[in-house]
Amino acid sequence: MLTLEIFRALLLGFTIGLTGALVPGPMLFATIELSLKKGWLAGPEVVFGHILVELVLSILILFGVASFIGSGAISAVSIIGGFSLTVFGLLTVKDAKTTASAGLSPETSGLKLTSNPVALGLITSVSNPYFWIWWLTAGSALVLKAYELGIIISIAYILGHWTADLSWFTAISGSFSRGKTLFSQQTHRYILYACGTFLIFFGLYFMFNYKGAAQLF
Template identity: 75%
Template sequence: MLIIEIFGAFLLGFTIGFTGALVPGPMLFATIELSLKRGWLAGPEIFLGHMLVELMLFILILFGFTSFISSSAVSSISVIGGFALTVFGLLTVKDAKNAASAGISQGTPGLKLTSNPIASGLITSVSNPYFWIWWLTAGSALVLREHELGIFISLAYIVGHWTADLSWFTAVSGSFSRGKALLSENAHRFILYACGIFLISFGFYFMLNSSNAAQLF
């Protein structure tokens, strides 16, 4: 039973992480630009900088929030997190066409980056408002919900999240280092629509089950 729960948490983390990774942002453009200069290793190195920031947040969420959080607070976080997931899903669907076009472009003119990929991953993460909005709402809510089932479940979730990020950005850097786009515009748009619908559906589920989360505390 524990194995199934761990796998489910990993799959959830991977799916949600993949939806976020697909949406173009500073980290994606940094990966494209540096992979053209440094090769396929730029993707994993940029991910490492990104992961260091998320690891710090993950630890703070678990050991900062769970030490004093109440059942009513869990319920509130679940509602806010579910609402945030739904909003992110709606925005993903709404912007899928433009995002798909931007996501396969050869970098972004005028984007200033450090030549160190790890530093670029860290900087593009902490300087992205979307990153903080996500982790202060849906991200923290998801981690806390998985932690209700045990530390190994929450670890499986974050490892799944990181696996999605690492897989995507490695694929992007490997593709662009050879001068090719990873996905066609139509394929990228279709995947973004599917991801958006998933986030909307899961957001509603999250909100509707907020009372069950509170009962576990």
């Protein structure tokens, strides 16, 4: 039973993590530019810097979890997190066409790159408003919900989330290091539609049935 719960948490973390990784931002553009100069390892190295930031945030969330469990605060966080997931999903679907058309073009970033990919992953994460909105709402709610089933389940969810980041950005850096894109604009758009739809339905379920949401882990 525990093995199944761990697998569910990994899968959920991966799926939700992929929806965030697919949306272009400073880290994606930086990865593309670095991969053209340094090869496929740019992706994993940039993601490592990103993971360092999320590791600190995850520890802070779990460190303060004792004050949430057993009070009404966890319910409030779940409702806010579910609402945020729904909004993120709607925005993903709404902007899918524009994002897919422009999001994988390295010329659009205009970033002043540091020579250290790890530092770049850290900087592009903490400087992205979307990153903070996500972790202060939906991200914290999901980590706390997973924690209700135990620290192992929560860690599994976080690892699934990081696996999605690592997989996507490694694929991007590997693709651009060879001078071509991994997906066509149409394929990228369809993936964004699917991810956005998933976020909408999961967010609504999380918001209106937060007590049963733990069963998804």
